[in-house]
Amino acid sequence: MCGIVGYLGDRQAFDILIKGLHRLEYRGYDSAGVALVNDDGNLNVYKTKGKVKNLEEYCKDKNISGTVGIAHTRWATHGEPNDKNAHPHYSQSKNLAIIHNGIIENYLSLKTFLINKGYEFKSETDTEVVVQLIEYVMQEQKCDLYKAVHQALSQVVGAYAIGVVERNNPNLLIAARKASPLIVGVGENEYFLASDASPIIEYTNKVIYLNDEEVVKIERNQEIEIRNLKSVKLQPTIKELSLNLDDIEKGGFDHFMLKEIFEQPKSLALCMNGRLNKELNEIKLSAITDYYEKFEKCKRIVITACGTSWHAGLIGKYLFESLCRIPVEVEVASEFRYRNPVILPDDILIAISQSGETADTLAAMELAKKQGAFVFGICNVVGSSVARMTDTGVYTHAGPEIGVASTKAFTTQVAVLVMTALAVAKKLNTITEEDYHRIVKELSVIETKIEEILKQVDTIKDISKIFTYAKNFIYLGRGFNYPVAMEGALKLKEISYIHAEGYPAAEMKHGPIALIDEEMPIVVVAPHYAMYQKILSNVQEVKARKGRIIAIVSQGDEDIKKNADYTIEIPSTEECLSPLLTVIPLQLLSYYIAVAKGRDVDQPRNLAKSVTVE
Ligand code: G6P
Numbered sequence: 001m002c003g004i005v006g007y008l009g010d011r012q013a014f015d016i017l018i019k020g021l022h023r024l025e026y027r028g029y030d031s032a033g034v035a036l037v038n039d040d041g042n043l044n045v046y047k048t049k050g051k052v053k054n055l056e057e058y059c060k061d062k063n064i065s066g067t068v069g070i071a072h073t074r075w076a077t078h079g080e081p082n083d084k085n086a087h088p089h090y091s092q093s094k095n096l097a098i099i100h101n102g103i104i105e106n107y108l109s110l111k112t113f114l115i116n117k118g119y120e121f122k123s124e125t126d127t128e129v130v131v132q133l134i135e136y137v138m139q140e141q142k143c144d145l146y147k148a149v150h151q152a153l154s155q156v157v158g159a160y161a162i163g164v165v166e167r168n169n170p171n172l173l174i175a176a177r178k179a180s181p182l183i184v185g186v187g188e189n190e191y192f193l194a195s196d197a198s199p200i201i202e203y204t205n206k207v208i209y210l211n212d213e214e215v216v217k218i219e220r221n222q223e224i225e226i227r228n229l230k231s232v233k234l235q236p237t238i239k240e241l242s243l244n245l246d247d248i249e250k251g252g253f254d255h256f257m258l259k260e261i262f263e264q265p266k267s268l269a270l271c272m273n274g275r276l277n278k279e280l281n282e283i284k285l286s287a288i289t290d291y292y293e294k295f296e297k298c299k300r301i302v303i304t305a306c307g308t309s310w311h312a313g314l315i316g317k318y319l320f321e322s323l324c325r326i327p328v329e330v331e332v333a334s335e336f337r338y339r340n341p342v343i344l345p346d347d348i349l350i351a352i353s354q355s356g357e358t359a360d361t362l363a364a365m366e367l368a369k370k371q372g373a374f375v376f377g378i379c380n381v382v383g384s385s386v387a388r389m390t391d392t393g394v395y396t397h398a399g400p401e402i403g404v405a406s407t408k409a410f411t412t413q414v415a416v417l418v419m420t421a422l423a424v425a426k427k428l429n430t431i432t433e434e435d436y437h438r439i440v441k442e443l444s445v446i447e448t449k450i451e452e453i454l455k456q457v458d459t460i461k462d463i464s465k466i467f468t469y470a471k472n473f474i475y476l477g478r479g480f481n482y483p484v485a486m487e488g489a490l491k492l493k494e495i496s497y498i499h500a501e502g503y504p505a506a507e508m509k510h511g512p513i514a515l516i517d518e519e520m521p522i523v524v525v526a527p528h529y530a531m532y533q534k535i536l537s538n539v540q541e542v543k544a545r546k547g548r549i550i551a552i553v554s555q556g557d558e559d560i561k562k563n564a565d566y567t568i569e570i571p572s573t574e575e576c577l578s579p580l581l582t583v584i585p586l587q588l589l590s591y592y593i594a595v596a597k598g599r600d601v602d603q604p605r606n607l608a609k610s611v612t613v614e
Helices: 013-027 052-058 107-116 127-141 145-154 256-262 264-272 292-297 307-324 359-370 385-389 408-428 433-444 446-454 457-469 479-496 505-510 532-544 559-563 579-596
Strands: 003-008 031-037 043-049 068-074 096-104 158-166 172-178 183-186 191-194 206-209 214-219 225-228 301-305 328-332 348-353 374-379 392-395 472-477 499-504 521-526 548-554 566-570
Touching: 003 013, 003 096, 003 158, 003 172, 003 214, 013 031, 013 052, 013 068, 013 191, 031 052, 031 096, 031 158, 043 052, 043 096, 068 096, 068 158, 068 172, 096 127, 107 127, 127 145, 127 158, 145 158, 145 172, 145 214, 172 191, 256 264, 256 579, 264 408, 264 446, 292 408, 301 307, 301 359, 307 328, 307 348, 307 408, 307 479, 348 359, 359 374, 359 385, 374 385, 374 408, 385 392, 392 408, 408 433, 408 579, 433 446, 446 566, 446 579, 457 548, 457 566, 457 579, 472 479, 472 505, 472 532, 479 499, 479 521, 479 579, 499 505, 505 532, 521 532, 521 579, 532 548, 532 559, 548 559, 548 579, 566 579
Parallel strands: 301 328, 301 348, 348 374, 374 392, 472 499, 472 521, 521 548, 548 566
Antiparallel strands: 003 068, 003 191, 031 043, 031 068, 096 158, 158 172, 172 214, 183 191, 183 206, 214 225
16 A cells, blocks of 8 residues: 655666656555756655656656655555655645655644645645654754654654655665555665565565654664654664565566466465475464463454455364364454444454554554454465564564465465464374374365466366356355355456456345346355255356356266356365465456456556555
8 A cells, every 4th residue: 555665876766766666556656756856956846647657757847867766655544545645745836745655644734734834735645744844843942854754753643654755865765664664675875665675685685674653764874763653763673685586577467466476386385385294294383382271271363364365264163163173253354443343352363464564454453452352363475564463473474475466375275274273283193193184185185286277278268258248246255164155256356447346255135146047157165075965056046047157067077067158177186275275376367357458467456465554
C-alpha cells in the first residue's frame, strides 16, 4: 500500500529511484512521483497519475540531476488518484518535500490548525499535512529538519513511513516510521531507503529495519543516526539480507503471478527444508519445541488474517480440529480487532500474513497480546512487523511474492499449518503413529504431485478461453476444500474482474442455486474423499439446472466426468493435504482467464499487495 524509495550517495539518484519504484509497484500504482535535490540546491518534484512508466515518460525532458532523492508509488487513500494528490508533496515554501506510506488519522484537526496559521493546501491528502507541520515547527522553533520531524511526528496519530528532503541541502535525507514498513540499506558511501528490500538488494545486502517511532538522519559521508520520538539516540542494528536478485525478476515468465504459480514445488520444498525429515518421516519445528505446553494448556486456537491468508487460516481450522482436537475459531482481522472479542487466558492466537505488514492483522495481534494470548505468527517476509510482534513464529520461506494475487504464499502457509498441526498432534497424542508417519510421508512428496498438475497447463489454458464470456462464477467445495473454493473465487475476482462466489457445496441449494442457468460456470472442487458422494449429488443438482461444470477431481474419477463439462485431475494424496493440490488448477484457471481478457494480471485495478492501512 504505497511504496517508498530514497537514495543519498555518490551516484545520480533518479535511475535508482525509478528502478526501486518498479520493484515496489506491487504496493500501489495509482500515481508515482520523485523529488530530487541537485547540487545547485534546487528541489525538483515531478509526479503524475498512473504507473511508474508514465512518470518516466513525464520526466524525459526534465532536469533529473541530483544525488539525493525520494520517490513514491501510490495506492490512494485520501483523495482520488490524480496528479495533485500524487506524492511527493511540497511544503508551503517548497523548501521541503515528503513521501508517505500510511494514514494520518488526525490529519483534519492538524490541517485546520495549519490553515488557521495561514497554510494553504494543494492536495486532498493526509500526507501534505505532515510536511506542512514539519515546516511550521522548523519556522516556529527555528530548528533543523531532523528535530522538526521528531516534533511534528509527536503530534501525529496514525501510521507512517516517510522520507523528507530539503532544498539547499543535497547532503541530507530524513526518514521515520510507525506501523508502516521502512528499511535503510547501507552501502559504500551511499544509503537507500525502501518499503521492502527489493529496491535495495541490487546495491547492498546490509540493512537496518527501522522500528516504530524511530527517526533516521542520513547525511553524506556520515554514519547514520537514529533517534526515537523522545530524541533518545539508538544503536542501529545492521542485518544481512539473504534475498537474491533472481527472486525478484520474472525469469522468462510473462507475469510474476505465473512465475510464482510455477515456483510452488520449489517454494514448498524450501518451506519444509530442515523441518520435515524425509528419512525419519518426522516434523521438527524449532519455533514450537519450547511451547508445546501452550498447546497442551490451550482450550482453543484463534486464527486471524486477511484475504488469501484468511483462506489458509480456514484450512488451519480443519487441520487443528481434525488432527489435534483443539477447537479453532477463524476470523478476518478487521472484524476481530473491533468487536471486543473474548480472549481467554490460555488462548493461542495464530496470525497469518504474507507481507507481515497488514494493518488489520497487526492490530488484531496487538489486541490479543494485550489481553494475554500467546501469539504465534506465520509470515513470509523476514523481519516484518508480524515477525517482530509474535511470541514465536514460523517463516513460510516462499521467497518474494510480487504478483498482487497471492499464490505461493498461500500454499506455503497451508504447509506451515499442516506441519504445525502434525507436530502438535504428535505431542498431544491425538494422532496415531501410523497416521502421523503416513501424512508426513505424503507431505514430503507433495512437490512432485504439484509438478504433475502444472503439466496440465495447456488443458487448463484451453478451458480458460471458453469461459472469458462469463460475468459470474460459482466455486463449490466441501470440508478442507471449501476454503479452496473461496480462494479460487477470490483469485478470479482479483485479476479478471469477474464476479465469483466460493460456497460450501451443500449450501448452494440455500441460495446460489437460483443463479444457475446454462450461462453459469460452476467450478466444483471434488477430490475423492469422505464427502465425495455428497458432492457428486451437488454436481447432479447443478447439471439438472444446466450449469456448466468444471470439476477438479482425483485421477481416474469417472463418475464426475459423466456430469462435468470439463475435468482437471489431481493426483491422490491425504485429504488434509489436498488443498495444496486442488488450489493449483484454480490459480491457473484464473490466471489464464484474466490473460485472455487482457487484464493487468500482476497489477489488477484498485488492489495492492500489502494493505498497511485500515
Ligand atoms: C491484500 C492482498 C492479498 C492478501 C491480503 C493479506 O489484499 O492483495 O493478496 O491476501 O492483502 O495480505 P497478507 O500480506 O497479510 O497476507
